[in-house]
Amino acid sequence: MSNALDAVIEIFTWVGLGGGLLLAFAAVFLLLADGTWLPARAVVEDVEGGRVVRWFDADGGVNEAPLSAHDEAKIGAADMADIFYRRGAVNRMRLARSSPLVRFVSLLAAGVLGLGVLAFVVSIVVLFARG
Numbered sequence: 001m002s003n004a005l006d007a008v009i010e011i012f013t014w015v016g017l018g019g020g021l022l023l024a025f026a027a028v029f030l031l032l033a034d035g036t037w038l039p040a041r042a043v044v045e046d047v048e049g050g051r052v053v054r055w056f057d058a059d060g061g062v063n064e065a066p067l068s069a070h071d072e073a074k075i076g077a078a079d080m081a082d083i084f085y086r087r088g089a090v091n092r093m094r095l096a097r098s099s100p101l102v103r104f105v106s107l108l109a110a111g112v113l114g115l116g117v118l119a120f121v122v123s124i125v126v127l128f129a130r131g
Contacts, residue, residue: 002130009123016116023109030102037084037097044079053093057085065093
């Protein structure tokens, strides 16, 4: 029984720490690939094809992006919105600073690393409890 418990704890330790580190590297890579998103105050306007937001970027340029159905539902009937636009890209905006994919992978990495650390602590406690 104790050998099986040791094996399970060892597997959770290595999978947790190794998989968590791989996921953490993936999260950092995704964060870097996502780019820099800067805050801006945008005007929401109705046009023929739907609603759009218009804003000034840091270089003084005027940008415009159509609202998706999800963004339109979040903004509602407001005539101004706080948005984030991508530096160096024209007409790209979103309502959150960070990407949902980056957030998901980061949280998954933290959870898997936490499992690995917990399994490591349990293995140390079991080692000293037997000794």
